[in-house]
Amino acid sequence: MAPVEAHLFLLAGQHPGVTAAQALADAHAYGLAAEAAGYAGVWIAEHHFIRYGACPSAVAFAAHLLGATRRITVGTAACILSNRHPVALAEEAALLDELSGGRFRLGIARGGPWVDLEVFGTGLARYTEGFADAVDLLAAWLSGAPVVAGNAAFPFRPVHVVPRPRRPVPVWVAATSAPTVELAARYGFPLLLGLHATLAEKAALLERYAEVAAAHGHDPGAVGHASAHLAYLADDDATAAQTVRPGLSGLLAGTDDYVRLDGSTGSAHRRDRYVAHLLDLHPVGGVDRCRERIRAAAQLPGVRHLLLMVEAAGGRDRTVANVHRLARDVLGLAPTPA
Secondary structure, eight states: OOOOEEEEEEOOOOOTTOOHHHHHHHHHHHHHHHHHHTOSEEEEOOOSSOTTOOOSOHHHHHHHHHHHOSSSEEEESOEEGGGSOHHHHHHHHHHHHHHTTSOEEEEEEOOOSBTHHHHTTOOHHHHHTSHHHHHHHHHHHTTTOSEEOOOSSSOOOOEEOSSOOSSOOOEEEEOSSHHHHHHHHHHTOOEEEOSSSOHHHHHHHHHHHHHHHHHTTOOGGGOOEEEEEEOEEOSSHHHHHHHHHHHHHHHHGGGGGOOBTTOOOOOHHHHHHHHHHHHHHSSEESHHHHHHHHHHHHTSTTEEEEEEEOOTTOOHHHHHHHHHHIIIIIIOOOOOOO
């Protein structure tokens, strides 16, 4: 089995009392800490109009972090394709892949039925029906082909691909449902699996992926999926849970800012249950518990990248310490020489 790499998943979330500017600066500091601690890479989340995530452009953040680092890969987890023209995103991905010497990784997502679709003018149909057409055009542009024409949803005459990728640019697809898994599998694009799903649920999605990918001529064993996990290391399990619970609850309160097109809202009661679910599911605890949960996650079939969300407890100094302590005591990573 191919080795599993450890990465950070940076939310740039706003804890209560933290400004967006502070959240972004903190996330940048965590990216630099990841390279120093020996992680393989960093992935940046993207959100619009909510405190839960202060980064509205994962591509722009990735570009900044690529320029500030030398070794790690930097990816997006994930760019909301329903809000953007796929060629515009593909051009930026090809540009960053070229400028970074191949260190850029593009993750895309369908997103949700949020007000974003109204603000950016793409409409609900891009979310419900247009995602497959957008993925199709994005895949064509990043394939390395010299010329690409539009499709039925994005009609345009053939144009030259500039800059033309020297190789197919790596693309991951965030997936929580079978239809999105099947769409990614048709192209052989690996999956980005989120925080909320159990290992059993992720394994079921990966099993379906392997079936569809093989049916379309792709080798499932050659695809390196990514799986996101909340991670916090303390002296013991109880201390870890007590430290993370209030910070995670405050962070998730930012999801109340979501404005759905149908007018519905979330609830604090569901949020409390979700916090308990995440603490129970992920490597949050002492060394033994964290190692066991990391080891179990690494056994997911086809997963080659573990994306660790380390910001939940809040506080820059505490989070940087968590980044280094996880690397040293749980993952066994060697620090990068200065």
